[in-house]
Amino acid sequence: MTSELIVDFEKRYPGGATIAATLRQPADRFSLTVLFGPSGCGKTTVLRALAGLERPERGTITFAGETWLDSESNVNRSPQSRDVGFLFQDYALFPHRTVAANVGFGLRTMSGEDRSRRVTELLTSFELAGLEHRYPHELSGGQRQRTALARALARRPRLLLLDEPLSALDAGLREQLRGRLRRQLAEFGVPTVVVTHDRVEAIALADQVVVMQQGRVLQAGSVEQIFSHPRDLATARIVGVETVVPGEIIAVRDGLAEVRVGGATLTAVAPDVAVRSVYVCLKGEDVVVQRAATAGSSVRNQLPAVVRALSPEGPLVRVALDCGFELTALVTRPACEELQLQPGDRVTALFKAPAIHLIPKE
Amino acid sequence: MDWQAVQLTLQLAAATTTILAFVGLPLAYWLAMSRARGRFLVEAIVALPLVLPPTVLGFYLLTAMGPHSPGGRFYQSLTGSLLPFSFPGLLVGSVLYNLPFAVRPFMAAFATMDRRLIEASWCLGESPLRTFFRVTLPICRPGILAGLVLTFAHTIGEFGVVLMIGGNIPGVTRTLSIAIYDDVQALNYASAAQTSWVLLGFSFAALLVVQFLGRRGSGV
Numbered sequence: 001m002t003s004e005l006i007v008d009f010e011k012r013y014p015g016g017a018t019i020a021a022t023l024r025q026p027a028d029r030f031s032l033t034v035l036f037g038p039s040g041c042g043k044t045t046v047l048r049a050l051a052g053l054e055r056p057e058r059g060t061i062t063f064a065g066e067t068w069l070d071s072e073s074n075v076n077r078s079p080q081s082r083d084v085g086f087l088f089q090d091y092a093l094f095p096h097r098t099v100a101a102n103v104g105f106g107l108r109t110m111s112g113e114d115r116s117r118r119v120t121e122l123l124t125s126f127e128l129a130g131l132e133h134r135y136p137h138e139l140s141g142g143q144r145q146r147t148a149l150a151r152a153l154a155r156r157p158r159l160l161l162l163d164e165p166l167s168a169l170d171a172g173l174r175e176q177l178r179g180r181l182r183r184q185l186a187e188f189g190v191p192t193v194v195v196t197h198d199r200v201e202a203i204a205l206a207d208q209v210v211v212m213q214q215g216r217v218l219q220a221g222s223v224e225q226i227f228s229h230p231r232d233l234a235t236a237r238i239v240g241v242e243t244v245v246p247g248e249i250i251a252v253r254d255g256l257a258e259v260r261v262g263g264a265t266l267t268a269v270a271p272d273v274a275v276r277s278v279y280v281c282l283k284g285e286d287v288v289v290q291r292a293a294t295a296g297s298s299v300r301n302q303l304p305a306v307v308r309a310l311s312p313e314g315p316l317v318r319v320a321l322d323c324g325f326e327l328t329a330l331v332t333r334p335a336c337e338e339l340q341l342q343p344g345d346r347v348t349a350l351f352k353a354p355a356i357h358l359i360p361k362e
Numbered sequence: 363m364d365w366q367a368v369q370l371t372l373q374l375a376a377a378t379t380t381i382l383a384f385v386g387l388p389l390a391y392w393l394a395m396s397r398a399r400g401r402f403l404v405e406a407i408v409a410l411p412l413v414l415p416p417t418v419l420g421f422y423l424l425t426a427m428g429p430h431s432p433g434g435r436f437y438q439s440l441t442g443s444l445l446p447f448s449f450p451g452l453l454v455g456s457v458l459y460n461l462p463f464a465v466r467p468f469m470a471a472f473a474t475m476d477r478r479l480i481e482a483s484w485c486l487g488e489s490p491l492r493t494f495f496r497v498t499l500p501i502c503r504p505g506i507l508a509g510l511v512l513t514f515a516h517t518i519g520e521f522g523v524v525l526m527i528g529g530n531i532p533g534v535t536r537t538l539s540i541a542i543y544d545d546v547q548a549l550n551y552a553s554a555a556q557t558s559w560v561l562l563g564f565s566f567a568a569l570l571v572v573q574f575l576g577r578r579g580s581g582v
Contacts, residue, residue, distance in 0.1 A: 078484070108488070155486065
């Protein structure tokens with residue numbers, strides 16, 4: 001039996017909207033799938049159906065060979081028996097219970113001693129020690145998030161479901177927690193599905209990204225596949241970044257980082273946190289294509305490149321370049337004609353250091 | 363002060379409140395959470411005593427419980443007595459008449475509660491029943507207490523239904539408000555005034571409690 005989470009269902013709403021989802025993910029080890037798409041695209045419905053909180057009219061959900069939903073044979077396991085951890089968007093902490101009582105809520109069947117040991121363990125690993133007697137309204141946003149995460153993980157669930165885990169936090173904290181969240185989740189080793197509409201969050205967290213729009217899955221794949229090789233225009237529009245490639249910071253000087261990507265070295269604005277591995281993100285409209293290199297320019301990054309492919313997109317042309325890594329440029333149709341670009345041509349790709357967005361990857 | 367009437371009134375109020383806690387809570391929960399089609403009809407029936415004259419409800423109950431109705435005959439064959447002009451009969455009328463005073467505050471409490479807290483409990487392995495006792499009930503406690511206090515206070519002062527079903531039998535069906543009516547009929551104004559003062563003070567205190575609970579409920 002394959003140890004996988006296999007999802008294929010359709011949920012219809014009375015208004016006529018239909019949410020259809022297909023998804024596969026390893027079920028026996030840590031791996032993180034991000035459901036990514038604009039708000040209202042149905043990703044939360046998918047998450048709720050995985051938890052058993054929504055009942056799709058048609059389809060199946062199996063987890064490690066176990067049937068959770070099968071509309072044909074009328075099987076629909078209750079949320080209680082699926083053994084999942086669910087993190088709600090604004091955490092849904094029990095307001096009448098302390099931090100410790102929230103975290104220990106699902107451990108009722110344990111003996112008192114085991115329960116308090118487990119709660120202490122979780123409070124420690126989520127840096128909540130000393131707050132056990134506080135009530136949710138006495139906590140900061142970050143503390144609430146950690147309490148909710150500790151509560152969801154307390155019962156050692158087989159699958160963890162997170163609905164916009166960072167969106168209720170302010171921007172600064174979100175930035176800090178993004179990298180830490182994946183590390184924390186990996187420690188627990190539970191397969192995880194995360195819903196987010198935040199591109200940076202998706203890139204920082206995901207092993208696998210599932211892009212959704214208007215209740216449909218547009219594309220599923222690795223971060224690089226999705227962001228650098230969107231299958232169609234709709235996906236490209238949603239992901240909004242044309243190039244996402246892994247890189248390594250080899251030096252930081254005066255707030256600027258030298259990043260090794262494929263065979264090339266780029267200059268970018270260094271991220272706030274000290275990391276080595278990053279995703280290098282670059283929008284197609286920020287990349288300039290020229291026939292020859294220019295001297296005396298302020299542009300930090302000038303890379304010799306070979307044109308691999310040209311694909312028209314309305315008034316624009318998507319130019320796939322090879323400059324030691326794959327880089328996509330968006331140029332206007334007249335500009336493309338003026339330069340007489342052909343596949344195989346040698347050109348120079350230019351982009352400014354601030355145009356590069358480095359997303360830390362733990 | 364008619365101490366027998368005081369005792370009887372308190373008994374009736376306590377019994378009514380207890381029964382409505384057991385009947386009203388599940389009913390209110392269903393009304394607040396269900397999406398069933400018949401819900402609005404049930405809700406209207408529950409609210410009916412708010413607008414229905416108590417004498418009308420009393421009249422229907424009296425005929426329904428009388429010796430000529432199937433219900434009345436059935437009760438008589440079970441217990442050997444009839445419901446009208448007895449304490450149990452009074453209790454039936456009181457429970458029905460107070461239904462909205464208990465169910466509506468309960469419903470308001472359940473309806474304003476964040477549903478995701480219930481779902482969070484389900485995902486943590488707790489059954490719907492356990493979730494009700496561990497999450498819903500404690501969170502809705504102020505609203506539920508307010509409903510119980512209102513029911514108790516309203517039963518203390520009930521007149522119309524009591525008079526129609528119970529009549530005026532000292533120690534059996536004669537409650538405080540009937541006693542006031544009696545005193546006035548007998549031109550015993552001093553006694554009526556005394557009882558009225560007690561009831562006024564009690565009602566005011568009950569409303570203060572309800573308001574306090576309401577503020578605390580919204581504060582957390």
